[in-house]
Amino acid sequence: MTTLLEDTKRIAIARQLAEMKALQTLLIANDRVLINGISDDEIRQRLQKMLEQDEKNLGVLETVMVQYGVKGEIQKSVEQGLAAIQNQMESSRLTLFEKAFQQELLKHQQTMTGITVHKAAQVVGADVEAAIAPLHTINFESRAHQEQFKGILEILGVLELTGQEPDQGLWARVEDAVAALTGVVGSVVTRTDDEMIIRDVLLMDHTKSDILIAEILQSDDPEKVQEYFGQLYKDVSIHGLAEEQVVYPALRPYYSHTEEIVDQTDGVIALLDELKAADPTAPDFKAQIKRFRSALREHINQEERDAFPILRNNLSHEQQKQMASDFKAAKGRIQDPKEALNLQDLVSQRSSNDRYKGGFNPMNHATFWERVFQTKAMINWVEAIVFLVGDRFIRDALQTEPLMNPEYSQLFYGLVFIIGIAYWWVSQDITRNHDIVRFGILAQSSVFAVLAYHTLLGSLHPLYLLSGVLDLTFAILFIRFLSANASSPILGKKS
Numbered sequence: 001m002t003t004l005l006e007d008t009k010r011i012a013i014a015r016q017l018a019e020m021k022a023l024q025t026l027l028i029a030n031d032r033v034l035i036n037g038i039s040d041d042e043i044r045q046r047l048q049k050m051l052e053q054d055e056k057n058l059g060v061l062e063t064v065m066v067q068y069g070v071k072g073e074i075q076k077s078v079e080q081g082l083a084a085i086q087n088q089m090e091s092s093r094l095t096l097f098e099k100a101f102q103q104e105l106l107k108h109q110q111t112m113t114g115i116t117v118h119k120a121a122q123v124v125g126a127d128v129e130a131a132i133a134p135l136h137t138i139n140f141e142s143r144a145h146q147e148q149f150k151g152i153l154e155i156l157g158v159l160e161l162t163g164q165e166p167d168q169g170l171w172a173r174v175e176d177a178v179a180a181l182t183g184v185v186g187s188v189v190t191r192t193d194d195e196m197i198i199r200d201v202l203l204m205d206h207t208k209s210d211i212l213i214a215e216i217l218q219s220d221d222p223e224k225v226q227e228y229f230g231q232l233y234k235d236v237s238i239h240g241l242a243e244e245q246v247v248y249p250a251l252r253p254y255y256s257h258t259e260e261i262v263d264q265t266d267g268v269i270a271l272l273d274e275l276k277a278a279d280p281t282a283p284d285f286k287a288q289i290k291r292f293r294s295a296l297r298e299h300i301n302q303e304e305r306d307a308f309p310i311l312r313n314n315l316s317h318e319q320q321k322q323m324a325s326d327f328k329a330a331k332g333r334i335q336d337p338k339e340a341l342n343l344q345d346l347v348s349q350r351s352s353n354d355r356y357k358g359g360f361n362p363m364n365h366a367t368f369w370e371r372v373f374q375t376k377a378m379i380n381w382v383e384a385i386v387f388l389v390g391d392r393f394i395r396d397a398l399q400t401e402p403l404m405n406p407e408y409s410q411l412f413y414g415l416v417f418i419i420g421i422a423y424w425w426v427s428q429d430i431t432r433n434h435d436i437v438r439f440g441i442l443a444q445s446s447v448f449a450v451l452a453y454h455t456l457l458g459s460l461h462p463l464y465l466l467s468g469v470l471d472l473t474f475a476i477l478f479i480r481f482l483s484a485n486a487s488s489p490i491l492g493k494k495s
């Protein structure tokens with residue numbers, strides 16, 4: 001597929017968002033100018049409140065831009081226009097009334113741009129709508145600020161013209177107007193940006209990828225499919241790369257399956273790369289997308305089900321908030337063509353890295369080692385019971401002499417059973433009890449040595465050596481486990 005990574009409509013929306021950000025920055029600067037110039041306490045307090053909301057909304061806008069996933073550049077002419085307004089606002093050429101009036105116009109512009117972006121998003125796709133949903137907060141608050149400015153303008157205007165305050169009851173009217181607005185849009189106002197923790201940001205991305213896949217599956221228009229896929233490709237790879245930079249390193253000390261989800265991320269990115277080369281009009285394209293969806297979902301489910309609670313339990317609220325902004329910053333860096341390596345390079349670096357080139361290596365996975373210890377525990381139990389109960393029958397069958405002191409054999413197999421329990425404990429949390437593993441290596445190697453010695457002497461039926469070989473195999477596996485654990489923290493904390 002000749003992937004259209006950037007659709008023109010999406011770029012146009014990105015440009016609008018960049019302009020909203022520039023405008024929001026100007027609004028904040030103007031709020032400060034007005035606060036410094038106004039002597040009326042009531043107005044100053046209201047402006048102060050607006051300034052706080054405007055600052056918060058700048059953060060919301062930045063989140064939306066990163067979440068949206070397409071970087072846009074502000075047009076030169078718009079930038080110059082805003083700079084000119086800022087000059088005027090800071091000069092003494094305008095009266096306070098005129099400055100407030102100018103600010104009201106800018107608030108109007110911000111509201112209308114926000115609303116236009118929303119309408120455009122409805123046309124482009126549900127994924128865009130989801131990404132820019134927090135804009136509702138900005139639209140609503142800019143609209144509410146406009147209502148307040150009507151009041152401010154009335155006071156300043158009457159004052160400038162007559163030297164007197166306008167009649168009472170003005171703020172009550174303003175409050176009524178704001179309340180009416182809340183009834184209309186208040187319900188869609190989302191949580192504020194500064195409350196977001198890493199879980200919220202990751203969930204937002206996961207949902208967006210679901211929406212994009214649904215859009216691809218629903219659409220029969222190859223151009224649309226290409227556009228959605230282009231966005232999906234960018235979103236998922238950038239999300240995965242940012243997770244590897246910010247989230248997984250913090251997760252590793254607490255989560256022994258971290259390497260599994262790192263591998264899954266690499267697998268998902270590699271699948272995406274394969275899909276990029278596919279023809280969207282081919283009859284099996286949607287089946288391929290569905291396969292991709294299952295791989296992605298499996299990974300996302302593990303993250304949401306296992307990893308998120310671990311982050312919540314082990315990191316403070318502050319740390320989770322910090323991680324959210326680090327994650328957004330990492331995404332921003334990867335998205336930015338100037339600062340980052342080309343995404344394509346990053347993705348192919350990931351999918352061709354050593355771990356991936358070597359194919360799937362079970363030894364990097366905690367589950368594999370859990371199974372190893374479980375298996376050895378069960379082998380010990382079965383072996384112990386078989387020899388405790390059936391030693392006589394086995395000796396009869398092999399036509400070997402009966403034991404003269406069966407109590408020694410019984411003591412040995414009793415120990416074998418108990419050591420099996422110890423291996424089971426290891427399997428329950430492979431980040432702990434590593435001394436049991438060391439003990440197991442010594443015990444199993446000595447069992448092999450004794451059995452091999454007697455087999456060589458001819459004093460033991462060779463069949464017994466089988467359990468010695470099994471022990472030696474597990475001793476070697478246990479050594480591998482300890483060395484894998486020492487060379488990297490992938491298997492969790494050492495005991």
Ligand SMILES: [Fe+2]
Pocket residue numbers: 240243261265299303
């Ligand atoms: Fe992930």
Ligand SMILES: [Fe+2]
Pocket residue numbers: 202206239243300303
């Ligand atoms: Fe994720």
